């Protein structure tokens with residue numbers, strides 16, 4: 598069992614980061630958020646971090662719009678390392694992270710995706726699930742590998758798709774489960790009672 602030193606990357610509202618902060622503050626997760634980085638200057642995730650006294654910063658990722666590469670990637674790794682981060686959490690970070698960052702934190706980069714992977718990788722996955730006619734949707738927390746939303750799965754949670762759902766109502770129901778799934782996955786990592794066997798994350802004990 599070891600305390601996690603987290604670096605959180607986000608682009609938006611930061612509700613997933615908030616669920617991690619809440620789990621740390623109520624003692625259900627042995628972790629500390631060392632730094633929060635956002636690629637959007639006025640992202641709410643930065644306001645939330647400030648409110649909790651967590652070091653946070655805007656990371657200018659130009660000229661790229663959808664990936665973290667080049668000088669911004671180097672700066673990101675440098676900031677994470679100098680902050681003492683051992684585990685990187687992608688909490689609504691709308692960019693593809695590249696092999697250099699993954700190599701700096703081997704098997705220690707986690708992502709949350711609002712779908713039951715491998716169904717509906719990519720963006721607006723809840724809308725894709727609704728339009729496909731799925732009766733069940735959900736959320737996945739997984740290790741990040743070189744692909745998109747493709748690494749070994751740590752936790753999944755399902756939610757029903759209701760007859761009168763809109764993309765917004767379905768996303769809201771998925772988010773309730775996201776906020777349980779991320780702390781749960783981080784707890785598994787913190788307890789260290791798991792092993793990665795190919796695509797499978799085998800959890801030895803909870």
Ligand code: GRF
Nearest residue numbers: 609610611612613689709711
């Ligand atoms: C979540 O739905 C997450 O699954 C997706 O982006 C959204 C981020 O929400 N990758 P928040 O910024 O954590 O509130």
